[in-house]
Amino acid sequence: MPQIPKEAYKAMVESRSPASPIAADCLKAFIVGGLICCLGQALIDMYKHIGLPADDAGAACSITLVALAALATGLGLYEKLGRFAGAGSFVPITGFSNAMASPALEFKKEGLVFGIGAKMFVVAGPVILYGLVTSFVCGIIQFIVNAVVK
Amino acid sequence: MNKKLGDGTSRFADPPRIVSAASVVGPKEAEGPLGGSFDAEIEDEMFGQETWERAESAFTRRGIKLAAEKAGMEIGGADFIIGGDLLNQSIGTTFGARGLTRPLIGIYGACSTFGEGLGLGAMMIDGGFAGRVIVGASSHFCAAERQFRFPLSMGTQRPPTSTWTVTGHGAAVLASEGDGFPRITHFTAGVITDYGVTDANNMGGAMAPAAWDVIARHLRDTGRAPDYYDAIVTGDLGSVGSSLLLDLARGDGADLTGAHADCGVMIYDPEKQDTHAGGSGCACSAATFAAVFYPKLRTRKLNRLLFVPTGAMLSATSVQQGESIPCVAYAVAIENL
DSSP states (O other): OOSOOHHHHHHHHHHHSOOOOHHHHHHHHHHHHHHHHHHHHHHHHHHHHTTOOHHHHHHHHHHHHHHHHHHHHHTTOHHHHHHHHTHHHHSSHHHHHHHHHHHHHHTGGGOIIIIIIHHTTTTHHHHHHHHHHHHHHHHHHHHHHHHHHO | OOOEETTTEEEOSSOOEEEEEEEEEOHHHHHSTTTTSSSEEOSOTTTTOSSHHHHHHHHHHHHHHHHHHHTTOOGGGOSEEEEEOSSGGGHHHHHHTTTOOSOEEEOOOGGGHHHHHHHHHHHHHHTTSOSEEEEEEEEOHHHHHHHHSOOTTSOOOOOTTOOEEOOEEEEEEEESOOSSOOEEEEEEOOOOBOOOOOOTTOHHHHHHHHHHHHHHHHHHHHTOOGGGSSEEEESSOHHHHHHHHHHHHHHTTOOOTTTEEEHHHHHOOHHHHOOTTOEESHHHHHHHIIIIIHHHHHTTSOSEEEEEOEEEOOOHHHHHTTOOOOEEEOEEEEEOO
C-alpha cells in the first residue's frame, strides 16, 4: 500500500480535483430559475386576465408549468436545460415535474406497477415526504403559538 | 519453474499469446479522439434492442464474435469465455453469452474486469487447463447511469471530477500457441485499497492508490524499474486520478511521467464531449486496449506494455450507506518476446 496517511491523501485528492465553477453556476441558476419564475408570473397574470380567481390562477399556472416540464423531459430538452442551469431548473416546480417524469420514462420497461408506479417517486418521494413532515411540524408550532397568544 | 514471483506476481512459464483483440463501441466513443480505430462503431446506443441492458448484452455478443473472427476461429474453438460488466448480477455478460455454448467464467472487478480476465485467462492457459480463452468486458452508459445514478432524462449537473461510462465491449483471444504475437508474461493481482474517498463522483481519486499499489508491487516482485516498460497504461483513472497516480509514484521515488497513459483520458475529448474527468466503465480499458494498444504491440511500435485496468468496487447501496470506496487494479505485463 502507498505509505501515505489517509488524511494526507484526502488533501492530495482535494488539491488535484478541479472545483465546480460556483460563481458561474450560481449566475446560470439565477438567470434560468428567474426566467422560469417570470414565466410562472406571466401565466398567473394571463389566467387572471381571462377571468380565473387569484387562487385558481396560481393552481392553473402550476399545472401548466408541470405539464410543460414533463413534455420537455419526454423530448429530452429538460436534461439539457438541467445540465446548464443546475439548481435553477431543479428547484422550481418544473424540476419537480422533471424528477417525476424522468424515472417514469426510464423505468417504463419494468412495467406499470413496479416500473412506473414504484420508481416514479424515487427522486420526488423524499421531497413529498419531508414536505409533509415539515408542514406537520410547522402546523404544531403554529397551533401552540396561537394557543399561548390567546 | 516456480511461477510465483515475490509477494504475488504470476510469471508465466510459456507466456500465453494474445492472438486477437476486438472493440465495439457506441456513437459517443466513435465521435471521440479514437473514433475510426474501433472495429465496430454502432450508431444506435440501443443496438436495436428494447432495453439498455439488452443493448449491453448485444455489445457483448458482437464483441466476443468479432474477437473470435479476428483470431480466425469459431466461438466453439474457445475452451472458456471469461467476462464481466457493471450491471447487477453481471447480466450484461451472462445474457450476452446466451447461446454461445461455451463454458463461461463470470467475474466482477468493476472497471478493472478486463485486466482481471486477462490475468485469469493467462493462468488457465499456462496451467494447461485451456488452449484458447476469450476474455471480454462490457459497459453501457445508459444502463450504468440508471443503476448507479439518476434517470437519464433528469436534469442534473455533473461535477468536474466525474467520469463518463463508456458504451461498448472489448475482447481478446488468448492462446497457448502462435508465432509473433504479443504475450502475457506476468500478472499481478490487486489488493483492495481504500483511502477513505467517499465521493462517488470522484472515482479517479478513489482508484489512484489501488493503481499505484499494484504497479509498485509488480515492479518490486519482478525487480523491474518503471522505465523497463514502453508504456504503463491505466484503465480509467481519468485526468484527476492520473495526476494523483503520478503524485503517489513520485512520493515513493518513482517517475511514471513519460510512460504513463490512461484509457479514460484518451477515449473522449472533455471539452467537446462534456465528459469532465474522462471515460470509465469496463469497456473503457477493454475497448481502448483492443483499438489502440494491441495494434501497437502487433506492429511493434510498443514492445513492453504494463496494462493496469482499475476498478472502483462501489455499489449504489454502499454509496447510500456512506461507505468509502474500496478499489482494485490488476497489472498485466504484455511483451513482444
